[in-house]
Amino acid sequence: MRESTEAPEPGIEAVITRTGRFADRGAWSAEGWCHMEHALELVGTRSAMILMREIYYGGRRFDELARHTGLTEAVTSQRLKRLLDAGLLQRHPYREPGQRTRYEYVLTDLGRSLFPVFVALMDWGAQLGNESGVELVHAGCGSPVNAVVQCAKGHHVGLPDTVARIASDGKR
Structure with missing residues (x-):
């Protein structure tokens, strides 16, 4: 199990790194407490x-x-x-x-907070090959709107730059 944010070995796909108690895949199951699972139950x-x-x-x-x-x-x-x-x-x-x-x-407010997910799904759906459809643009300048993954300090974060940990580790 890779426990650092170093580049993966050639041929190994970069994924989220798990740390702390979350690192041992056999020691836990996300079923029932995963935030994404709860969100998908709703929408x-x-x-x-x-x-x-x-x-x-x-x-x-x-x-x-x-x-x-x-x-x-x-x-x-x-x-x-x-x-x-x-x-x-x-x-x-x-x-x-x-x-x-x-x-x-x-x-x-909770419904408005889902908007970035909507934007991300629209953006991802546009990549699936359908050339026509609705495009979301900024009213102020006309540039396309897109969803961006970033940390609370504003850094753009990619999949291999992400570390997952159990929030009860006190590091949230």
Whole structure:
């Protein structure tokens, strides 16, 4: 097991280095406590992410969300409930003249914090060969928007530059 950030041997793929108690693969299982696993439980379905996409694009009302995603009303309802329960969205009442009160869906801070993941998926999806599609650009200068992995001090970090440790090691 490689325990440093040195370049891997030729032919060996660079991966995240595990340290501390996390270094012994046989001593732990990430099942049930992995942050990524928990996130995917909330937004790891195609329907959840395309609903979030439509909300990022300004969709707010149930009918337009179902129509623009192509999801059935049942799936739209189930996924919106899950996103509400998880705290990514809030419901705000509105009422058209002569109609009953209905609700529109708006982002919470937690929902806005998922935006870099959305950007990364859009960027990665663009690399899969489909030349057409939506491009995200900065409103201020028109340059493409992309997701960047960096540490809290602002350094760009690649896969082989990353070290994984168990947060309870007190080094978080």
